[in-house]
Amino acid sequence: MRKNDWILAGCILLAAAALMVFCLQRSRQGGTVVVSVNGEIYGSYSLSDDRTVQINNSNRLIIENKTAKMEWADCPDQVCVRHREISRDGESIICLPNQVVVTVQSEESPELDGIAQ
Numbered sequence: 001m002r003k004n005d006w007i008l009a010g011c012i013l014l015a016a017a018a019l020m021v022f023c024l025q026r027s028r029q030g031g032t033v034v035v036s037v038n039g040e041i042y043g044s045y046s047l048s049d050d051r052t053v054q055i056n057n058s059n060r061l062i063i064e065n066k067t068a069k070m071e072w073a074d075c076p077d078q079v080c081v082r083h084r085e086i087s088r089d090g091e092s093i094i095c096l097p098n099q100v101v102v103t104v105q106s107e108e109s110p111e112l113d114g115i116a117q
Helices: 003-027
Strands: 033-035 040-047 051-055 059-064 067-073 093-094 099-105
Touching: 033 051, 033 059, 040 051, 040 067, 067 093
Parallel strands: none
Antiparallel strands: 033 040, 033 099, 051 059, 059 067, 093 099
């Protein structure tokens, strides 16, 4: 390989790394946790505020360190409790037996996506 080939490869790698960092920074900007039960919004909470949310005596959600995690549920399978913490826009935790959906939404998320507009 010639010197110019190495320079070109280095520029491509640098551009790819910069794009990856930009995408990761953008995807981490979750600002609000929206909890819905039976399809109706139960509450909306900021990821910046540490708190414990009791959801209809069936689930307990912990919000701390800008992440949300289901700490406890009275359902038999406990899938939602074993789910990892969520913090990025669009991530969710779902408890099917109790019909609880916890979703992270970015503060600048538009109501419609690009296709629906």
